[in-house]
Amino acid sequence: MRIVGVSEGVATGRRPVPQEGNVMSSSTTATAAARTTGTATRRTLTVQGRTLSYLDFGGTGRPLLALHGHLSEGASFAGLAAALGDDWRVIAPDQRGHGDSDRAADYDRAGYLADLRALLDHLDLGPVVALGHSLGGINAVHLAAEDPHRVSALISVDTAVELTGTGAGPLAFVLGFPYTAPTREELVAACGPVGPMVAPALRPLPDGSGWRLPFHPQDTVTSENAVHGDHWPQWLAGTCPALLVHGLRSQVLSRAQADAMVVRRPGTAYAALDTDHFVALQDPAGFAAAVAAFLATIR
Numbered sequence: 001m002r003i004v005g006v007s008e009g010v011a012t013g014r015r016p017v018p019q020e021g022n023v024m025s026s027s028t029t030a031t032a033a034a035r036t037t038g039t040a041t042r043r044t045l046t047v048q049g050r051t052l053s054y055l056d057f058g059g060t061g062r063p064l065l066a067l068h069g070h071l072s073e074g075a076s077f078a079g080l081a082a083a084l085g086d087d088w089r090v091i092a093p094d095q096r097g098h099g100d101s102d103r104a105a106d107y108d109r110a111g112y113l114a115d116l117r118a119l120l121d122h123l124d125l126g127p128v129v130a131l132g133h134s135l136g137g138i139n140a141v142h143l144a145a146e147d148p149h150r151v152s153a154l155i156s157v158d159t160a161v162e163l164t165g166t167g168a169g170p171l172a173f174v175l176g177f178p179y180t181a182p183t184r185e186e187l188v189a190a191c192g193p194v195g196p197m198v199a200p201a202l203r204p205l206p207d208g209s210g211w212r213l214p215f216h217p218q219d220t221v222t223s224e225n226a227v228h229g230d231h232w233p234q235w236l237a238g239t240c241p242a243l244l245v246h247g248l249r250s251q252v253l254s255r256a257q258a259d260a261m262v263v264r265r266p267g268t269a270y271a272a273l274d275t276d277h278f279v280a281l282q283d284p285a286g287f288a289a290a291v292a293a294f295l296a297t298i299r
Contacts, residue, residue: 041055043056050096050104055078055091057091059087063129065120067131068095068133070223070224073100075099107226127152129151129155130154133158134158138159138227141235145234145237151240152241153294153295158252161232162230175218179217180210180212182210242265242268243290246272247279269294271290273290
């Protein structure tokens with residue numbers, strides 16, 4: 001996995017997002033917020049004592065749940081939301097341990113899905129189109145298989161359903177990053193060549209004592225390890241319309257596996273772009289066009 005692609009996933013697609021207060025309680029609660037025209041509104045949901053932050057790009061269109069990959073965050077879908085316009089209301093959470101969402105005790109599939117179910121129950125939008133890249137793609141595939149009543153269509157973005165390997169894997173390099181530093185400049189420098197591209201996503205610490213990464217290095221590796229395995233049963237269990245967006249130079253999804261995913265799952269469309277694993281970042285216009293074309297077929 002090329003580091004330049006990973007770092008772009010953190011730094012690209014951010015735009016100003018109004019911040020809102022958090023409502024904390026022992027149950028699942030959420031803030032109430034009006035739509036902010038021209039940008040996304042950040043809201044928070046409290047799930048089992050943890051803050052789950054999400055961006056609501058607003059509008060009255062049909063709902064689309066957009067799930068980012070490792071080292072990224074919900075803001076990475078700002079370009080897609082803008083391209084889709086008012087026809088679709090994009091909801092993009094910072095999944096547990098990413099962006100403005102709290103770290104969690106575990107990063108297995110059950111935990112990720114529990115967060116998504118809490119969010120969808122709160123929003124009460126009915127069935128959504130579930131779109132996901134990499135980590136988010138695996139979570140979307142499992143959600144569609146386990147909760148078919150929640151998912152009207154599935155968009156898998158360069159997500160392999162058979163992932164082999166153990167240990168720290170391709171994200172091992174992040175273990176050399178500090179999670180916090182006294183100054184923004186120190187944290188950027190400590191991330192080496194990735195630093196300048198991570199810089200826009202850094203968060204100030206609440207007590208003003210320094211800055212933190214938008215992901216915890218060890219949590220990222222733990223979550224990556226939990227993604228490895230065989231997800232064919234969940235991919236094949238889904239019956240809703242699906243689109244597989246494939247980067248032809250992907251380091252993760254081979255052409256042979258992509259072809260098999262399309263052939264073996266009925267109702268699955270295929271769109272190929274000349275990118276590596278980070279499809280939406282390397283060809284945002286092509287990605288948005290592929291997604292829009294598929295969405296037009298499910299109305």
